[in-house]
Amino acid sequence: MVRRLAPRWPVWLFPWRAACTPGAFVQQRTWAGATRTPLWGRLHGVAGVSPLVRRGSSSTSSQAPEVVLTCERYPVRRLPFSTVSEEDLATFERIIPSRVITDPEELEASNVDWLRTMRGCSKVLLKPRTSEEVSHILRYCHERNLAVNTQGGNTGLVGGSVPVFDEIILSTALMNQVVSFQDISGILVCQAGCILEELSRYVEERDFIMPLDLGAKGSCHIGGNLATNAGGLRFLRYGSLHGTVLGLEVVLADGTVLNCLTSLRKDNTGYDLKQLFIGSEGTLGVITAVSILCPPKPRAVNVAFLGCPGFAEVLQTFSTCKRMLGEILSAYEFMDAECMQLVRHHLHLASPVQESPFYVLVETSGSRVEHDAEKLSSFLEHALGSGLVTDGTLATDQGKIKMLWALRERITEALTRDGYVYKYDISLPVDRLYDLVTDLRARLGSQAKHVVGYGHLGDGNLHLNVTAEAFSPSLLGDLEPYVYEWTAGQRGSVSAEHGVGFKKQSVLGYSKPPEALRLMQQLKTLLDPKGILNPYKTLPTQA
Incomplete structure (x- = not known):
């Protein structure tokens, strides 16, 4: 008889807590105005479950401590770019009427990263809606030698999405339209400012899913995901964005629109130029639209949350998963006991299993409920019987699945607190x-x-x-x-x-070896000879 894990669900206590992030090196004086605080959004259909934090959102508060300017904390010098003039502002206003933001309070949130460890001093935020508007903006900035910092959802963790000095912030927030979706092939074409969670909802209504899933999905933009080559929680099953992205539309530093927005699975005609921009973090061009292949929505999804007595068992459990679950294994995540202590202490999330040195989250997704359940049950029986796993719980409905994923996805939030x-x-x-x-x-x-x-x-x-x-x-x-x-x-x-x-x-x-770094610098010089796109980022600073 197959031994099954008995789902044991304690009372999940998730009181709403103040969303101030205390993770930054701060001074004691108050920073007035908007602050980088998470926007809470409720899980659909799960009663009594806490809202998941959404990275990169903001709300107004006068209580947030000031974040030290990046140029004061780090030894970095401003490059000889021009400064924005009244004439520049007038030109931007002609290009994108009523979407030129200069109000300091509105700019504060866009100047500070989500971790509250970096702060720029940009005086201008531009909000184009189309690639043509982006083209006009960049052509003008190129002529005037004005530095530009492209910004999506501002959920990054390495300081790539905020200005270092007074770079113009080019926001993709209003470039949020779905262009097309092919129901047979699952190919989605959309603008770069679409929020990942909203795209997920859009394609799931059509029985597909996005090939990537991130803890910041409620705020991050698909263009930013591509610019950083985000990995995330579905990488094990669906691979890198280098494989799932079919085409891109990119605006180069001089305003040239590079339209490689193909929806073809196969196109072996010369260099695959889109790959240059995936992971380039806005230093080679501004991604304005994307064509991406979405896999069919799984009919059966299961999540097991397991306790392991040591890291050796975590590794052996992974090997066993690959061997026994095969094609239905879609995620294998691990966390140590200190992670569990932090989410319990700061977020009041309770563990559904007994205390263990390590925990693993195993997700399966497939097309047949009975087939997947049989394979998963065999794996769990073996893992428990061999001592690889000491305790565990299994979730098959969406509510409990989201509860288990919250333990893993909210570790970052607990750490910042x-x-x-x-x-x-x-x-x-x-x-x-x-x-x-x-x-x-x-x-x-x-x-x-x-x-x-x-x-x-x-x-x-x-x-x-x-x-x-x-x-x-x-x-x-x-x-x-x-x-x-x-x-x-x-x-x-x-x-x-x-x-x-x-x-x-x-x-x-x-x-990276010196030869690779030199080649990357040469590509940067070729595509952005004045270096106006996201300066001080990605490549080592040259003397």
């Missing part, structure tokens, strides 16, 4: 994935409040986070370059999915 966060998003060989966490706990000792590890084990992607009461130069000195050197020693990547942005542009050499 724990203090200042040092975040590292790295790729490592799977068998060494957690060694760095253990190593750092011993290295840092009482300097750190928490050193936690979680992430997409199926992709070899570790989210390493260290929290402290406040920013500490000595703690940073113990972390960097040690974390990057350790990663390089394993032939890993210093950025698995968050991108490079401002915070990691100086450490690319740990993952």
